[in-house]
Amino acid sequence: MPSIDVLADRLSTYLGKDQVNLVRRAYYYAEQAHDGQRRRSGEPYVTHPLAVANILADMHMDHQSLMAAMLHDVIEDTGIAKDALSAQFGETVAELVDGVSKLTQMNFETKAEAQAENFQKMAMAMARDIRVILVKLADRLHNMRTLEVLSSEKRRRIAKETLEIYAPIANRLGMHNVRVEFEDLGFRAMYPMRSERIFQAVKRARGNRKEIVVKIEQSLKHCLAVDGIEGDVSGRQKHLYGIYKKMRGKHRAFNEIMDVYAFRIVVDKVDTCYRVLGAVHNLYKPLPGRFKDYIAIPKANGYQSLHTTLFGMHGVPIEIQIRTREMEEMANNGIAAHWLYKSGENEKPRGSHARARQWVKGILELQQRAGNSLEFIESVKIDLFPDEVYVFTPKGRIMELPKGSTAVDFAYAVHTDVGNSCIACRINRRLAPLSEPLQSGSTVEIVSAPGARPNPAWLNFVVTGKARTHIRHALKLQRRSESISLGERLLNKVLNGFDSSLERISAEQVQAVLGEYKVEVVEDLLEDIGLGNRMAYVVARRLLASDNEQLPSPEGPLAIRGTEGLVLNYAKCCTPIPGDPIVGHLSAGKGMVVHLESCKNISEIRHNPEKCIQLSWAKDVTGEFNVELRVELEHQRGLIALLASSVNAADGNIEKISMDERDGRISIVHLVVSVHDRIHLARVIKKLRALTGVVRITRMRA
Structure with missing residues (x-):
C-alpha cells in the first residue's frame, strides 16, 4: 500500500x-x-x-x-x-x-x-x-x-x-x-465457479487467437498509413462479466462471443474519425445495420465514438470503435475526465458534467415523489438501464430514453403534465398504441386532453423511473380525492337518516372526534371512511352522540354511479351489473366492494350495518361491466366465430373465451362479456339463443 x-x-x-x-x-x-x-x-x-x-x-x-x-x-x-x-x-x-x-x-x-x-x-x-x-x-x-x-x-x-x-x-x-x-x-x-470457468476459457481462446489478432492489427495500421492518417490501433479485451451477460442475455455460446475480434482506433481530431471510418470500410466490407454514430448523438452518459462491424479476413467479424483521445479519456473516466474544478470554480458545467447534473436532478425529483425509500430505489434501478433509444419530438429535439420505453415514458420525459394528460400518441405520424416500444429514429407526438388522468394499466408497460413514480403519485392523489368524496357521501348518508349533515355539526364536536381518532383534518377522516378503514356508522355515532344514545341504522340505499373510480370495486365472485340488487361491503384499504344481494360470500355479514351498506344503481350509471355466461350448444364448425358475431351484433364485447367438450356432441363455452346493464345483457342472451343448436345459457354467479 x-x-x-x-x-x-x-x-x-x-x-x-x-x-x-x-x-x-x-x-x-x-x-x-x-x-x-x-x-x-x-x-x-x-x-x-x-x-x-x-x-x-x-x-x-x-x-x-x-x-x-x-x-x-x-x-x-x-x-x-x-x-x-x-x-x-x-x-x-x-x-x-x-x-x-x-x-x-x-x-x-x-x-x-x-x-x-x-x-x-x-x-x-x-x-x-x-x-x-x-x-x-x-x-x-x-x-x-x-x-x-x-x-x-x-x-x-x-x-x-x-x-x-x-x-x-x-x-x-x-x-x-x-x-x-x-x-x-x-x-x-x-459466482466464483462461473467466473473461474470463463476466465480459463478466455485465457485459452486468447492464446489460440494471437496470430489472427496480430494480422488484423497490421492490416488496419497499413490501411491508415496508406491514407496518411495517424492513429493508435489496439485490440480490445472483453471483460468476464460482459461475456457472461451476453451468454445469458442473448443465449449465445462462448465460442460465438469470442469469434468476434474487437479493435479500437484513437486519433487526434473528430473529422479524422470519419476519414478512418471510410478507410476501414474500404479495407473490409461493413455489416449492414451495425454502424452507430455516437459522436453526432452521444450516449446519455456523454460517451462518444463511432462503432462499426466489418467482415474481416476469412469472414471473421471485426468490431471497431473509432474516437479521439479526448473521447477515449472521457469513455474511460467519464465525469471525472474533465472535472469542473480543474478549469476554475465559476466555469459552467458542460458535456458529461452537465449530463450528470441533469441525471442527479432527475433522481432528486424521483425521491420527492416516491412513496417510500424502497419504491425510490426500485425507480432508480429502472432508471439505470444502460441501453438507450433516441427519438425525436415533432420539433426535432432528440430525447434519450431507456430501451423498451413507450410513448407514455416519452410523455413524462417531456413534462410531467404532458404525461398526466396523455390520451394517445402518433409514432412517425401514424396513430399507435401507448404501450408500443419506441425504436431509435422515430418521431413521437403526444395527444393530450385537459382533465385526462393517468391509467393504472400504464404501470404494466412503462420502463422509466420518472414515469412510474409520477403515475403512482397521480394515482395516489386521485385515489385520495375519490376516497374523500365517497367517504363524505357515506357519512352524510348515515347523518341524513337522523336529520343532520356534516355541515350542521359544530366545529368543536368535529375537532373533538378528530382528536379522538388522532387525525389532523376532516379530509383524512373522510378518506379513511372511503377506504373502508373506518365505518361511517361509527363515526356518525361519535359526531352525534353527545349523550351516547344508540343510533338506528339509516334508511334507504346509497346510489352509485359507476364513476367512483379507484375506491369502488365490483366483486369478481358475483360480477354485479346495473339493474341487479346490490349491497356494498366496506373492506379495509380497498374502499367499497359491490356484491349481489344474494352473494354467498357476504351472507354472514349481510345485515351488519358496520360492514355492509344497502346500495342502489343511480339512473345515470355509466361504464362497462363484465358478466360470465355459460353456453351449452351442439358442436359445429366455426363455433367461436358464430358466438363472437352474435355478441357483436348486440353491441357487446367478448373479453375472454374458453371452451371444453362435455361429450362428443355437446360443447360448453365460457364467455366473459362486457355489457352496460341487465337490459343490454338480455339483448346479448337473446341473440345467442337465436343461434342454431344452443341448448342452455346460464349467467354464472357465486
Whole structure:
C-alpha cells in the first residue's frame, strides 16, 4: 500500500503545494481518529481511506474530494461530529463526508430498507455536490478489491448491491474503467465457479487467437498509413462479466462471443474519425445495420465514438470503435475526465458534467415523489438501464430514453403534465398504441386532453423511473380525492337518516372526534371512511352522540354511479351489473366492494350495518361491466366465430373465451362479456339463443 508521502508526490503533479498539504492534514487527522481500529484483514483501518484517496488521485480529482476520501468513515466509525470536521476542514469537506456516511443511528426493519434509506440520503447529498458519488464509488471499489476476508454470505450481498446499483451508476456517469472493475469483482464474488470457468476459457481462446489478432492489427495500421492518417490501433479485451451477460442475455455460446475480434482506433481530431471510418470500410466490407454514430448523438452518459462491424479476413467479424483521445479519456473516466474544478470554480458545467447534473436532478425529483425509500430505489434501478433509444419530438429535439420505453415514458420525459394528460400518441405520424416500444429514429407526438388522468394499466408497460413514480403519485392523489368524496357521501348518508349533515355539526364536536381518532383534518377522516378503514356508522355515532344514545341504522340505499373510480370495486365472485340488487361491503384499504344481494360470500355479514351498506344503481350509471355466461350448444364448425358475431351484433364485447367438450356432441363455452346493464345483457342472451343448436345459457354467479 503506497504511503501518504508517495500519494503526496503523485498529487503534486496536478495540485498546488497548499492543496497537497491540506490532503496530508486530513490523512493525519483520520489516522488519529481511527487509532486502534483495524480492518477485517488485520491492517490498520487508515489504510482504507488512503487507498480510496489513491483511487481518486488516479482520476485527478480535486483536493476537497481527496480530503473527504481520507475522512469518509470518521463520522460513522469514530464518533467525531460533522461540526468538528466543519471547523477543522471547512463546510464543503464536512458535507461531502456526511453525504458518504451511512445512517447508522437509525433502526430499520429489513436490510433492504436500510440500504434503500442510505442510498436515498446519498442521492440527496449528490444533488448538492456530485463529488459525493465519486468518493462513494472509490470507497466501494476498494471494498470490492478486499472482499475475500468477509463471510461468503456478506460477500454475495455486497456484490449483488454493487452489480445492481453501483456498477450502473458508474456506467451512467461514463466511468467505464470503474464499471468494468465493479462488474468483474462482483461477478467473482457472486459466482466464483462461473467466473473461474470463463476466465480459463478466455485465457485459452486468447492464446489460440494471437496470430489472427496480430494480422488484423497490421492490416488496419497499413490501411491508415496508406491514407496518411495517424492513429493508435489496439485490440480490445472483453471483460468476464460482459461475456457472461451476453451468454445469458442473448443465449449465445462462448465460442460465438469470442469469434468476434474487437479493435479500437484513437486519433487526434473528430473529422479524422470519419476519414478512418471510410478507410476501414474500404479495407473490409461493413455489416449492414451495425454502424452507430455516437459522436453526432452521444450516449446519455456523454460517451462518444463511432462503432462499426466489418467482415474481416476469412469472414471473421471485426468490431471497431473509432474516437479521439479526448473521447477515449472521457469513455474511460467519464465525469471525472474533465472535472469542473480543474478549469476554475465559476466555469459552467458542460458535456458529461452537465449530463450528470441533469441525471442527479432527475433522481432528486424521483425521491420527492416516491412513496417510500424502497419504491425510490426500485425507480432508480429502472432508471439505470444502460441501453438507450433516441427519438425525436415533432420539433426535432432528440430525447434519450431507456430501451423498451413507450410513448407514455416519452410523455413524462417531456413534462410531467404532458404525461398526466396523455390520451394517445402518433409514432412517425401514424396513430399507435401507448404501450408500443419506441425504436431509435422515430418521431413521437403526444395527444393530450385537459382533465385526462393517468391509467393504472400504464404501470404494466412503462420502463422509466420518472414515469412510474409520477403515475403512482397521480394515482395516489386521485385515489385520495375519490376516497374523500365517497367517504363524505357515506357519512352524510348515515347523518341524513337522523336529520343532520356534516355541515350542521359544530366545529368543536368535529375537532373533538378528530382528536379522538388522532387525525389532523376532516379530509383524512373522510378518506379513511372511503377506504373502508373506518365505518361511517361509527363515526356518525361519535359526531352525534353527545349523550351516547344508540343510533338506528339509516334508511334507504346509497346510489352509485359507476364513476367512483379507484375506491369502488365490483366483486369478481358475483360480477354485479346495473339493474341487479346490490349491497356494498366496506373492506379495509380497498374502499367499497359491490356484491349481489344474494352473494354467498357476504351472507354472514349481510345485515351488519358496520360492514355492509344497502346500495342502489343511480339512473345515470355509466361504464362497462363484465358478466360470465355459460353456453351449452351442439358442436359445429366455426363455433367461436358464430358466438363472437352474435355478441357483436348486440353491441357487446367478448373479453375472454374458453371452451371444453362435455361429450362428443355437446360443447360448453365460457364467455366473459362486457355489457352496460341487465337490459343490454338480455339483448346479448337473446341473440345467442337465436343461434342454431344452443341448448342452455346460464349467467354464472357465486
